Amino acid sequence: MTERDEIMSNNNEKISRQTYLALLAAALLSFTGILTETSMNVTFPELTKVFNVTLDTVQWITTGYLLMVTIVMATTAFLLKKFKSQTIHLVAALAFVIGDVMCALSPDFPILMSGRLIQAIATGLSTPLMFHIIFNKIPAGRIGSMTGLAGMVISLAPALGPTYGGTISSTMSWRMIFWLILPIIVISWYLGSHYIRIDPAGTGGFDVISLIFLAATLFSMVFAVSRAGKYAILSSEVLVPFVIGLIALAVFIYSDTHGHTQLLDIRILKWLTTSLSAFTYFVLQFVNIGVSFLIPVYCQYVLHSSPFIAGLVLLPGSLVGAAVSPYAGQLADMKGYALPIILGLSSMTLGGLIFFGIQAVLTAWTVLLIYTFLRFGFNMGFSNTISNAMLNVPRKYTADVNSLFSMIQQFAGSIGVGIVAAVMAISQNNGAGSLAARSFIGGKYDFLLATLLSAAALVAAIINFRIQKHLKLNIEESHSA
Structure with missing residues (x-):
């Protein structure tokens, strides 16, 4: 059988109904967890008044959440080898329910923060579990397409979050943000208990x-x-x-x-292709979450938009991203990973540059359009980056790559929100003029940062694929010899 025949055979291999439902169970929990990462962003101005805290304090609702998710994800390389996937999913669902109820009933900021940290345990377990199911149950020739669907979940949720949060907080109460998502967790728990079936592979101590x-x-x-x-x-x-x-x-x-x-085998970073992919993955999520945080805040402080409008401007971009992500995976399966990743990073760089260049004339509509273009770029590259990294290491390291990249993804979001919020806070606290004028300056530096990072990731990706091409040629030459 030729290499092409083998790829076509893998592409045509049927995926069982049980696998699809197991993926749905993990995806629902992961989606809901990530949705709450950004759904509270549009409520920050309100929460600073309700709990009498500053913006750089209240942003820990997102930053602290992402930080806890990152720490939990670092344990998944061990947990996925040691425990049944069904058990991990059950623990994640219970953690989410407990944290969610605490947030909905929180009388003060410390209780709200504690509930968010408990919720973070669920996301920290469910997102790597989703990829674990893909890399264990999906044929190699269809991994790009399925990780594209997983990428749709991961990237759609944070973009929908501000729209969801803005709509609920404007029409009801910010506390309803937490109550309304509980039924999704019940559905996820039911599906997980019936269809997630991956036994542990066994491992050493922790x-x-x-x-x-x-x-x-x-x-x-x-x-x-x-x-x-x-x-x-x-x-x-x-x-x-x-x-x-x-x-x-x-x-x-x-x-x-x-x-x-x-904890996890970080020696996988000794391969330059893995390190470059990790950097690219970090930047993609840094810019994604950072800009998703920045735009609702910027729209309210500078453009004087309502929380509803501030969240709504992200919706078209999130929908475009949802449509692009599966297509990006299919494109990678057919044409290779270089095309969608480089195209995506080029689009993100250009989108950030447009934000920076025409900032003085931005309106809610232009923000909507530019963000949609930027989201197109993000979804072209995001899930394909982890798939490309996974396929360039020996199979025994897949759990470590999964854990490390999931951890990088969340840390990038955490540090991204922290840096973007810090830049905005510095401008608001130390600049001259009105609050809107000071926020404008903060936004200027944040847009510039997003542009420069995207450009650096683009260069890293180009170098990465040149190395991969060189390695492939060496392997083919050795086989022919």
Whole structure:
């Protein structure tokens, strides 16, 4: 059988009904968890008044959530090997319900924050579980298409969040944001208990030390970024947690690579193609979540839009992204991963540049159109990046790639929101003129940051695929010899 025949055979292999329903169970829980990441963004101005806290404090509802998700995802390489996938899904569903009810009933900000952190456990488990089902149950020739559908879930939810949150908070109460999503979790629990069936592969012990220092790294880095909104970047309030984060990172790397057990095998980053894919994946989600946070805030502070309109401007982009993501996966299956990823990053770079270049004449309508174009680029590249990375490592490392990239995805969102909020807060707190004028300056720097990062990721992707092409040619030459 030729390579082409093998690919066509894999593409035509039937996927069972049980697999589809198992994926739906994980996808519903993942979608709902990610939806709540950004659904509260449009309520930030209201929550600062309700709980008497500042914007850079209330943004921890999103930043802290993403940070906890990141930490939990770091454990999934171990958990998916050690426990039944059905059990992991059940724990995730219960965690979401408990956290959701706490948020809906929260009398003060600390309770709301605690509920968000418990909810984050659910998302931290369900998103890697969704990819775990794909990489274990889907034929290789159809992985691009199925990860495209998974990417649709991951990318559609944060964009729909502000629209959902803005609509509910404008017509009812922000607390209803949490009550209305509970039925989805019940459906997910039912499907998961009946159709998720992947046995553990078995593994060694759990590296608690590495987890502690990884958590310290992530928290210190994000905390340093959040402090930058109040204090000078070179002040001790910012530098001390940043240095602590670097020290914790060094200890984590040493512990994870020299201990008898591993949290996840970060040695997969020794392959340059994996490292470049990881950087690309980080930037894609950084810009996606960062801009999804920025636009509703910018529309309210600068364009004086209502929370409903501020959230609504993201809806067309999210719908376009939902349509593009499966097509992007199919395109990768047929033409290779280079085309959709490079096209996507080029579109994101151009979209960020347009935001920056015409900022002075932006309206709600132009924001809607440019964001839709940017979302097209994001969805072309996002799920294809993890698929490409997965197919370029030995199969025994797939759980580690899944865990690492899921962790990168969430950390990128967490740090992205933190940096974008810090830049906006610095401008609002230290600039001159009206609040709208100061927010305009903050938005200018945020748009520029998104553009530069997208351009850097584009360069990384081009280098990555040149390396992959070179490696493939070497393999073909060795086989022919």
